[in-house]
Amino acid sequence: MHNEFLVDFHHVAEFGATEKNGVDRQAATPEDKLSRDWFARFTREHGWELRVDTIGNMFALIELTPGAPYILLGSHLDSQPLGGRFDGAYGVLAGLHAAKAIESRLKAESQQAVFNIGVVNWFNEEGGRFAPSIMGSSVFVGSMDEQQMLQTRDLAGVSVAEALESIGYLGHDQRPEVAGYAEIHIEQGRILERESISIGAVDFSWHTQKLDVEVLGEQSHTGATAMADRHDALVAASKVILKVHDVVEHFAEGSIVSSVGQMTLEPNSPIVVARRVHLVADLRAELKADVLRARQILIGQIAEIAREHDIRINVNDFDVREIQYYPESGLELAEKTTANLGKSVRRIRTMAGHDSVAMNRIVPTVMLFIPSIDGVSHCEREFSTDDDMIHGLEVLTEIGWEMIFGALEENAALAGNESNSIHGIPA
């Protein structure tokens, strides 16, 4: 099992491989199609049922108990532009090999599971090409509107529906009924590596939100227009970017992160002062109150910048994601399983969003981390060792095994979270 997993993992890393050992496999691109075709082939070769739903999520389903709902394992095969080969792909590959091991063991032991088991490859977890991120799983759980998401466009004007259709993955299959979800992922931080711990059991996700900022100046000539007569949208936007970066200084170290990763300017000509800059600021903190305070500080500072430059700056909240607590029963199951396998485990929070955050809204969910070398992610030098991946696969297999026998069922009611609404989606 271990060797087959590693062979498959490193094979999938060739789809969209970059020169520096990363992958560039953005959602619904030809590179994404390669990994999807591989997932479909794996599913068929194992005699499992393949379904593709109307937002491009792919399900590999193994019916163990006719008519029963499914325990899903999985993650996503899409990546950031010049992203790493572990983020997402590890969880899907581990899910497939865990499901395969569970199916074999059931046959060998002639046991009857309570639930069926399946593996999912969620559409567009990354959000690099189509915002917002965590799209496929959010549509699955009903927290994002499917029609709106299908009409979301990338920077080149291509819609999600068009992109999925063009690679042949705008499906029509019914979504499986689900009873539980487990996902394993690289940590993308330094905690497990620093403490030499094999497994992180995720207890809650940070509160996050984005600010959509539109800076409206006036186009003019970079040579002939006097400096005093200009309303330079890019100068004002640069001040906004620095304020977003510096806002963390108001808080305890490590309790909040903030950044601008996306920005476009118009007309983007070397000899024209920009009339419009659009940018997206990303705020994340362990405490919701901190995100709200950072937002409040920024809104005041941005208004000040607008006054100073005599231009208009529109700011809108979007993609607000409340703190999500994973069920205690799942944490205890992860701790027990890891300990039984002789490995170390600790509770950990996630600053990044994951498909499990969406799934946790509707079913008992377990989220696991393995160590990331140097804590870097969303870049080509993202790395985790084969050993750590194998440890994670063993833990996931055991947890999947327990879950198909209903390990989290009696506690399902405890999985409740405060209501999680997505406020507004970028056009």
Place this chain on the structure above:
Amino acid sequence: MHNEFLVDFHHVAEFGATEKNGVDRQAATPEDKLSRDWFARFTREHGWELRVDTIGNMFALIELTPGAPYILLGSHLDSQPLGGRFDGAYGVLAGLHAAKAIESRLKAESQQAVFNIGVVNWFNEEGGRFAPSIMGSSVFVGSMDEQQMLQTRDLAGVSVAEALESIGYLGHDQRPEVAGYAEIHIEQGRILERESISIGAVDFSWHTQKLDVEVLGEQSHTGATAMADRHDALVAASKVILKVHDVVEHFAEGSIVSSVGQMTLEPNSPIVVARRVHLVADLRAELKADVLRARQILIGQIAEIAREHDIRINVNDFDVREIQYYPESGLELAEKTTANLGKSVRRIRTMAGHDSVAMNRIVPTVMLFIPSIDGVSHCEREFSTDDDMIHGLEVLTEIGWEMIFGALEENAALAGNESNSIHGIPA
């Protein structure tokens, strides 16, 4: 003549017209083709010879004296994205109607000119789509390399050669031999309007150069990567942009302008810290020494920003344009002609580049301005009155008339400028 000019001018303004009375007619786009087709039709309908050269410059030629070189009038029909309808187009339309008037008058008076006369529509003066600007006329005078320019690509990866070919204006005609050049243009500043003067006779152009700045950070996750572990190219680039904006504070007010108008970031994803930002800074001053001092200040500040963020920032000079003095004989001709027509005139410098700056390197050249309302340009609300346009047309017609009889010939040797090299062209 006046009415026909106005009808034609406002007709051409419909090609690529925008909602707010501007035009969007970037070089070698379908909108540019519309204005080129119109220029070709105008030429043929008047029985003139049309030539299109190998960089897409268009010439409407009237042979008055077989074998003699040409006095060219003209400017450019391309525009900035969401640009104004006067910049460039006014000079081409005024040139066509001045040439027409000169041809009629010669016939009516049965006079024999020393030179032929023609009108030119230069390719890609604006440089908004393909950098650098003033491309067609610079290739014409030999200060830019034609093969290199034909291979220059826009942000979508399309080359100049491909774009010209696609609209049918990659020509093969021989370039006309030229003896002199006159161009009329809107001022793009406030001086003539403020002083209620009809005509500006341009005595010299500002020293200009661009800085190509490449900020190389490291891609990482906007959520999971600790602030201290990041090398955010966009934060560093924002600091560079503000330094470029603030560098003018070291100089006397109005003596220098500086700005960043073009910028791209990679990967440009909302949840990824940028790994690379590329931007172009534009420096222009009345004194070359001021441009060099501003450049020196910026290079020091940029090195400091690179150290602070532990990233690499590459800075390269390009598109360096020395101060160009227009010949005294042309200035005197413009002053005399304007006074004879009962209009006011003053000498004025140009901060913006023009095709005449290129032509002035090889032949005696006259450059005229008419007032710009509010001094704004490269934007939709750029405006000049019909009356001011007519005044300018009258002056240009008289100057063209004098030039075909050799008015500037005896002084041609005085037109010499210091050597003007273009150092490096962006890839």
